[in-house]
Amino acid sequence: QVQLQESGPGLVKPSQTLSLTCSVSGGSISSGGYYWSWIRQRPGQGLEWIGFTYHSGSTYSNPSLKGRVTMSVDTSKNQLSLKVTSVTAADSAVYYCARRERSGGNYYFDYWGLGTLVTVSS
Protein backbone atom coordinates (compact mmCIF):
# COMPACT_ATOMS: atom_id res chain seq x y z
CA GLN A 1 0.00 0.00 0.00
CA VAL A 2 1.53 3.26 -1.15
CA GLN A 3 1.57 6.02 1.46
CA LEU A 4 2.56 9.65 1.04
CA GLN A 5 3.34 12.15 3.79
CA GLU A 6 3.94 15.84 3.29
CA SER A 7 6.10 17.85 5.66
CA GLY A 8 7.44 21.36 5.94
CA PRO A 9 7.00 24.69 7.71
CA GLY A 10 3.43 25.64 8.45
CA LEU A 11 4.18 29.36 8.34
CA VAL A 12 6.05 31.25 5.64
CA LYS A 13 6.59 34.99 5.39
CA PRO A 14 5.42 36.90 2.33
CA SER A 15 7.98 37.11 -0.49
CA GLN A 16 9.88 34.12 0.88
CA THR A 17 10.08 30.57 -0.49
CA LEU A 18 7.73 27.80 0.54
CA SER A 19 9.50 24.43 0.73
CA LEU A 20 7.76 21.11 1.23
CA THR A 21 8.80 17.49 1.15
CA CYS A 22 6.70 14.43 0.39
CA SER A 23 7.95 11.08 1.70
CA VAL A 24 6.74 8.05 -0.20
CA SER A 25 6.53 4.59 1.34
CA GLY A 26 5.21 1.28 0.11
CA GLY A 27 6.69 1.81 -3.31
CA SER A 28 9.82 3.14 -4.93
CA ILE A 29 9.72 6.40 -6.88
CA SER A 30 12.65 5.20 -8.96
CA SER A 31 10.82 2.12 -10.18
CA GLY A 32 9.13 4.38 -12.69
CA GLY A 33 5.71 4.13 -14.22
CA TYR A 34 4.19 6.92 -12.21
CA TYR A 35 4.34 10.67 -12.15
CA TRP A 36 4.15 12.37 -8.78
CA SER A 37 2.05 15.47 -8.42
CA TRP A 38 1.48 18.38 -6.13
CA ILE A 39 -2.03 19.76 -5.65
CA ARG A 40 -3.17 22.51 -3.33
CA GLN A 41 -6.45 23.63 -1.81
CA ARG A 42 -6.93 27.13 -0.52
CA PRO A 43 -9.08 27.37 2.63
CA GLY A 44 -12.68 26.62 1.78
CA GLN A 45 -11.86 26.36 -1.91
CA GLY A 46 -11.46 23.73 -4.59
CA LEU A 47 -8.43 21.80 -5.80
CA GLU A 48 -5.65 23.31 -7.92
CA TRP A 49 -3.12 21.17 -9.71
CA ILE A 50 0.41 22.56 -9.23
CA GLY A 51 2.48 20.19 -11.34
CA PHE A 52 4.18 16.84 -11.59
CA THR A 53 7.60 15.29 -11.49
CA TYR A 54 9.05 12.00 -12.64
CA HIS A 55 11.87 9.92 -11.15
CA SER A 56 14.10 11.00 -14.03
CA GLY A 57 13.83 14.56 -12.81
CA SER A 58 11.56 15.82 -15.56
CA THR A 59 8.91 18.20 -14.31
CA TYR A 60 5.99 20.24 -15.52
CA SER A 61 4.19 22.92 -13.59
CA ASN A 62 0.90 24.75 -14.00
CA PRO A 63 1.55 27.91 -16.05
CA SER A 64 -0.81 29.80 -13.74
CA LEU A 65 1.96 29.75 -11.12
CA LYS A 66 4.09 31.84 -13.47
CA GLY A 67 7.37 30.03 -13.09
CA ARG A 68 7.48 30.26 -9.30
CA VAL A 69 7.41 26.49 -8.84
CA THR A 70 10.33 24.09 -8.67
CA MET A 71 9.82 20.39 -8.16
CA SER A 72 12.40 17.64 -7.73
CA VAL A 73 12.85 14.07 -6.60
CA ASP A 74 15.40 12.43 -4.33
CA THR A 75 15.31 8.77 -5.24
CA SER A 76 17.80 7.87 -2.51
CA LYS A 77 15.35 9.10 0.10
CA ASN A 78 12.21 8.23 -1.90
CA GLN A 79 11.07 11.80 -1.54
CA LEU A 80 9.62 14.58 -3.64
CA SER A 81 10.08 18.24 -3.01
CA LEU A 82 8.22 21.40 -3.92
CA LYS A 83 9.40 24.98 -3.77
CA VAL A 84 7.24 28.00 -4.45
CA THR A 85 9.04 31.31 -4.55
CA SER A 86 7.84 34.85 -3.85
CA VAL A 87 4.82 33.65 -1.92
CA THR A 88 1.85 35.81 -1.07
CA ALA A 89 -1.26 35.23 1.01
CA ALA A 90 -2.82 33.66 -2.08
CA ASP A 91 -0.40 30.76 -1.68
CA SER A 92 -1.85 29.89 1.73
CA ALA A 93 -3.35 26.45 1.28
CA VAL A 94 -3.27 22.80 2.18
CA TYR A 95 -0.66 21.23 -0.06
CA TYR A 96 -1.03 17.62 -1.11
CA CYS A 97 1.30 15.28 -2.91
CA ALA A 98 -0.36 12.54 -4.94
CA ARG A 99 0.55 9.71 -7.25
CA ARG A 100 -0.65 10.20 -10.80
CA GLU A 101 -1.91 7.08 -12.49
CA ARG A 102 -2.57 6.69 -16.18
CA SER A 103 -5.08 4.38 -17.80
CA GLY A 104 -6.03 4.49 -21.46
CA GLY A 105 -4.89 8.09 -21.82
CA ASN A 106 -6.81 9.19 -18.73
CA TYR A 107 -4.80 10.71 -15.89
CA TYR A 108 -5.96 10.60 -12.29
CA PHE A 109 -4.68 10.57 -8.72
CA ASP A 110 -5.02 7.29 -6.88
CA TYR A 111 -2.93 7.89 -3.75
CA TRP A 112 -2.81 11.11 -1.80
CA GLY A 113 -0.91 12.35 1.21
CA LEU A 114 -2.77 13.71 4.20
CA GLY A 115 -1.86 17.24 3.23
CA THR A 116 -0.03 19.97 5.07
CA LEU A 117 -1.35 23.44 5.78
CA VAL A 118 0.89 26.33 4.82
CA THR A 119 -0.01 29.84 5.89
CA VAL A 120 1.69 32.85 4.37
CA SER A 121 1.79 35.64 6.90
CA SER A 122 4.24 38.07 8.43
Added chain:
Amino acid sequence: DIQMTQSPSSLSASVGDRITITCRASQSISNHLNWYQQKPGEAPKLLIYAASTLQSGVPSRFSGSGSGTEFVLSISNLQPEDFATYYCQQGFLSTSITFGQGTRLDIK
Protein backbone atom coordinates in the same frame (compact mmCIF):
# COMPACT_ATOMS: atom_id res chain seq x y z
CA ASP B 1 -7.31 25.07 -20.01
CA ILE B 2 -10.36 22.84 -19.97
CA GLN B 3 -12.93 24.29 -17.58
CA MET B 4 -14.94 21.88 -15.46
CA THR B 5 -18.30 23.01 -14.10
CA GLN B 6 -20.23 21.03 -11.51
CA SER B 7 -23.87 21.35 -10.64
CA PRO B 8 -25.33 21.82 -8.22
CA SER B 9 -22.76 23.51 -5.99
CA SER B 10 -24.53 22.06 -2.99
CA LEU B 11 -27.46 19.81 -2.24
CA SER B 12 -29.22 18.34 0.74
CA ALA B 13 -30.45 14.79 0.90
CA SER B 14 -31.53 12.16 3.37
CA VAL B 15 -30.10 8.77 4.21
CA GLY B 16 -31.48 6.28 1.71
CA ASP B 17 -31.96 8.84 -1.08
CA ARG B 18 -30.48 8.68 -4.54
CA ILE B 19 -28.65 11.75 -5.80
CA THR B 20 -26.89 12.82 -8.98
CA ILE B 21 -24.15 15.37 -9.55
CA THR B 22 -23.35 16.68 -13.02
CA CYS B 23 -19.97 17.74 -14.33
CA ARG B 24 -19.58 19.52 -17.65
CA ALA B 25 -16.34 20.06 -19.54
CA SER B 26 -15.71 23.10 -21.73
CA GLN B 27 -14.58 20.78 -24.54
CA SER B 28 -14.82 17.11 -25.28
CA ILE B 29 -12.67 14.96 -23.01
CA SER B 30 -13.83 11.55 -24.21
CA ASN B 31 -14.25 9.47 -21.04
CA HIS B 32 -11.26 11.01 -19.27
CA LEU B 33 -13.22 12.10 -16.26
CA ASN B 34 -12.57 11.17 -12.64
CA TRP B 35 -14.52 11.66 -9.41
CA TYR B 36 -13.25 12.22 -5.88
CA GLN B 37 -14.86 12.39 -2.45
CA GLN B 38 -13.45 14.67 0.21
CA LYS B 39 -14.50 14.79 3.84
CA PRO B 40 -13.59 17.72 6.11
CA GLY B 41 -9.98 17.64 7.17
CA GLU B 42 -9.15 14.74 4.87
CA ALA B 43 -7.47 14.31 1.52
CA PRO B 44 -9.60 13.63 -1.55
CA LYS B 45 -10.29 9.98 -2.22
CA LEU B 46 -10.57 8.56 -5.73
CA LEU B 47 -14.02 7.09 -6.34
CA ILE B 48 -14.37 6.64 -10.08
CA TYR B 49 -11.96 6.94 -12.98
CA ALA B 50 -12.51 6.89 -16.72
CA ALA B 51 -16.04 8.17 -16.17
CA SER B 52 -17.50 4.89 -14.97
CA THR B 53 -14.86 2.57 -13.50
CA LEU B 54 -15.16 2.14 -9.77
CA GLN B 55 -11.90 2.35 -7.86
CA SER B 56 -11.13 -0.75 -5.84
CA GLY B 57 -12.91 -0.76 -2.50
CA VAL B 58 -15.52 1.83 -3.42
CA PRO B 59 -19.09 0.68 -2.67
CA SER B 60 -21.28 -0.23 -5.64
CA ARG B 61 -23.88 2.40 -4.67
CA PHE B 62 -21.53 4.86 -6.41
CA SER B 63 -21.71 4.95 -10.18
CA GLY B 64 -20.56 7.23 -12.97
CA SER B 65 -21.59 7.78 -16.54
CA GLY B 66 -21.08 10.09 -19.48
CA SER B 67 -18.66 10.93 -22.22
CA GLY B 68 -17.67 13.92 -24.28
CA THR B 69 -18.62 16.96 -22.26
CA GLU B 70 -21.28 15.78 -19.81
CA PHE B 71 -20.80 13.38 -16.92
CA VAL B 72 -22.86 12.25 -13.97
CA LEU B 73 -21.98 10.85 -10.57
CA SER B 74 -24.83 8.95 -8.95
CA ILE B 75 -25.06 7.72 -5.39
CA SER B 76 -27.92 5.44 -4.52
CA ASN B 77 -29.13 4.53 -1.03
CA LEU B 78 -27.15 7.34 0.59
CA GLN B 79 -25.32 6.35 3.74
CA PRO B 80 -24.24 8.67 6.57
CA GLU B 81 -20.60 8.37 5.50
CA ASP B 82 -21.42 9.65 2.00
CA PHE B 83 -22.07 13.20 3.13
CA ALA B 84 -19.01 15.01 1.84
CA THR B 85 -17.81 17.21 -1.00
CA TYR B 86 -17.42 15.68 -4.44
CA TYR B 87 -15.06 16.86 -7.17
CA CYS B 88 -14.75 15.95 -10.79
CA GLN B 89 -11.39 16.15 -12.56
CA GLN B 90 -10.53 15.97 -16.23
CA GLY B 91 -7.65 13.67 -17.07
CA PHE B 92 -7.61 14.45 -20.79
CA LEU B 93 -4.64 16.81 -20.80
CA SER B 94 -1.74 15.55 -18.72
CA THR B 95 -0.13 18.98 -18.60
CA SER B 96 -3.29 20.83 -17.67
CA ILE B 97 -5.22 18.91 -15.05
CA THR B 98 -8.30 20.75 -13.83
CA PHE B 99 -10.95 20.08 -11.23
CA GLY B 100 -14.56 21.11 -10.90
CA GLN B 101 -15.40 23.56 -8.13
CA GLY B 102 -16.94 20.85 -5.98
CA THR B 103 -20.42 19.82 -4.87
CA ARG B 104 -21.17 19.76 -1.18
CA LEU B 105 -23.62 17.06 -0.12
CA ASP B 106 -25.29 17.74 3.22
CA ILE B 107 -27.73 15.82 5.33
CA LYS B 108 -31.28 17.20 5.07
